[in-house]
Amino acid sequence: MKQSGLFVVFLLLCFDRRSSGSHPKPSCRYPPSQWCRSLEIAIECRVQKQCMEVNATGPNKSVPPVSVTLYYESLCPACRVFISQQLFPTWTILHDIMTVTLVPYGNAKELPSANSPFTCQHGEPECRGNMIEACIIHLTGHSAFQIIHCMESAADVLNAVQPCLQLYAPSVSWSTVDSCVKGGLGNQLMRDNAAMTRALNPAHTHVPWVTFNGEYTEENEDKAMSSLFHLVCQLYKGVKPPACTGAPVRLNRGFC
Known part of the structure; x- marks a missing residue:
């Protein structure tokens, strides 16, 4: 699974907010840039829900990069x-x-x-x-x-x-x-x-x-x-991602 650069920033902000409250910062062996690289890493770093959400809205896999x-x-x-x-x-x-x-x-x-x-x-x-x-x-x-x-x-x-x-x-x-x-x-x-x-x-x-x-x-x-x-x-031959079109990207912060 892949994640956007914006999503990495979002995750960092999200867990920074958690660390200031009652929820401890997740411990995992991987830097944020790799959290959504695989399901196993996402589970270990406790971000599988966020990674699955981003992966579902990713580019069309049938269009070659x-x-x-x-x-x-x-x-x-x-x-x-x-x-x-x-x-x-x-x-x-x-x-x-x-x-x-x-x-x-x-x-x-x-x-x-x-x-x-x-x-x-x-x-x-x-x-x-x-x-x-x-x-x-x-x-x-x-x-x-x-x-x-x-x-x-x-x-x-x-x-x-x-x-x-x-x-x-x-x-x-x-x-x-x-x-x-x-x-x-x-x-x-x-x-x-x-x-x-x-x-x-x-x-x-x-x-x-x-x-x-x-x-x-x-x-x-x-x-x-x-x-x-x-x-x-x-x-790129597929549908342009928001970063290419300049469209605003809305991030759901409900699970922070």
């Missing part, structure tokens, strides 16, 4: 701005009608050396950042985008890894990610990303490089850089 794929580099300034100012805010509000795939590789190159199999545009730290993010995507699933946004919007991407991981995926230890980076899995994930990047048609000439439903056009790229939110609303 807009597929957004970002080819990027972990230390590319333009990529970091796009992730923090366009992609993540848009996904936060419109994740019911869009999916995001992250491919950290960009302008990197594969080398024949076994000790240093990749070279990156912004040096060795970027190669490490790319591989860390590839491992995080592989290991943390639903939380990956939140972790990577946390890293990319921080002052220092690499120093932010462990606190961002602890914040959004506390069940995944840093040692697990570090083992992926230092072992064969990390190299394989980067080779996979290299293959995906080489397969782009037309071939990428810069990053960030964004495709929509598997296709790239300069027109869509220009729109994405200026207002990704409006572009996703435009490309």
Whole structure:
């Protein structure tokens, strides 16, 4: 089950009000952004009624979401701005009608050396950042985008890894990610990303490089850089959600 960004805010307000009264704040292992991810989590966090209500008013499941794929580099300034100012805010509000795939590789190159199999545009730290993010995507699933946004919007991407991981995926230890980076899995994930990047048609000439439903056009790229939110609303083929139309959203606070 999925929830809107507004619903997360609503839940936070709701339980904040509960904590000030006679009802204790619910204890669960998951952050609010994941409360409606599954029925099991909703039950554990005591929000199943609210999640079911939101799910019932969600978008038509028969209409495919807009597929957004970002080819990027972990230390590319333009990529970091796009992730923090366009992609993540848009996904936060419109994740019911869009999916995001992250491919950290960009302008990197594969080398024949076994000790240093990749070279990156912004040096060795970027190669490490790319591989860390590839491992995080592989290991943390639903939380990956939140972790990577946390890293990319921080002052220092690499120093932010462990606190961002602890914040959004506390069940995944840093040692697990570090083992992926230092072992064969990390190299394989980067080779996979290299293959995906080489397969782009037309071939990428810069990053960030964004495709929509598997296709790239300069027109869509220009729109994405200026207002990704409006572009996703435009490309979605189903009934537009209230966020796209500007219609007011009424939240039932009766169960607080």
